[in-house]
Amino acid sequence: MKCDVVRDLLPSYADRLTSGESNREIDKHLKTCENCRQYYQEMTGEGPEILPKADVKDAALLAGMRKKRKRALLAAVIVILILAAGGLWTFIGYSVGSSKVLAEDVKLSYGRKEDTAYLEMEPRGGAFEFSSFTEKIQDSSGNIIGTRTRLKAQRFRKGWFVKGSMGWKNEIEGGDYICEWVLEFSDKTLTIRNGKLISEKDTTSLPQD
Numbered sequence: 001m002k003c004d005v006v007r008d009l010l011p012s013y014a015d016r017l018t019s020g021e022s023n024r025e026i027d028k029h030l031k032t033c034e035n036c037r038q039y040y041q042e043m044t045g046e047g048p049e050i051l052p053k054a055d056v057k058d059a060a061l062l063a064g065m066r067k068k069r070k071r072a073l074l075a076a077v078i079v080i081l082i083l084a085a086g087g088l089w090t091f092i093g094y095s096v097g098s099s100k101v102l103a104e105d106v107k108l109s110y111g112r113k114e115d116t117a118y119l120e121m122e123p124r125g126g127a128f129e130f131s132s133f134t135e136k137i138q139d140s141s142g143n144i145i146g147t148r149t150r151l152k153a154q155r156f157r158k159g160w161f162v163k164g165s166m167g168w169k170n171e172i173e174g175g176d177y178i179c180e181w182v183l184e185f186s187d188k189t190l191t192i193r194n195g196k197l198i199s200e201k202d203t204t205s206l207p208q209d
């Protein structure tokens with residue numbers, strides 16, 4: 001069948017007025033002829049290849065949502081990577097840290113400014129962790145005559161990313177009140193009273209707990 005014959009028959013074919021023989025011929029032709037198939041689809045406004053407009057819009061909307069979802073996923077992945085890097089960083093900081101903190105790892109400054117005793121500790125090339133415990137100093141009659149703060153060094157972390165100095169101040173009320181800092185390092189225990197170093201004990205021979 002030729003294209004123009006098919007096209008003459010297509011209106012009747014669409015209205016199902018053509019004979020069975022013609023239908024078979026037209027079907028056969030439409031299967032193989034792209035142009036007539038398109039012509040038929042445009043004429044009837046239907047056909048499997050033509051998507052209804054609503055569907056096209058939905059498809060575009062769906063694609064947009066997929067893009068947004070992809071972007072949200074990417075953002076989440078980036079956040080997770082940043083957190084993981086931070087965790088790793090901290091972990092490296094801890095794992096390269098030493099459980100020994102020597103007195104020489106920390107630069108100490110202490111003294112008195114009028115009625116205030118001060119102590120500053122600056123770790124050399126890193127940071128350290130310590131536990132702190134404060135107790136009252138009492139005389140034989142039970143009067144509180146001062147405070148003693150024990151600072152036990154726990155761990156030293158080297159690295160440029162771990163830094164920090166710390167300081168304490170305490171009023172000593174004209175010198176009658178005792179302010180004592182006991183600094184326990186892995187090798188030495190230093191006692192600073194009212195801004196003065198009063199004892200320095202070597203503890204390297206003592207068992208470490």
Ligand SMILES: [Zn+2]
Nearest residue numbers: 003006033036
């Ligand atoms: Zn044709």
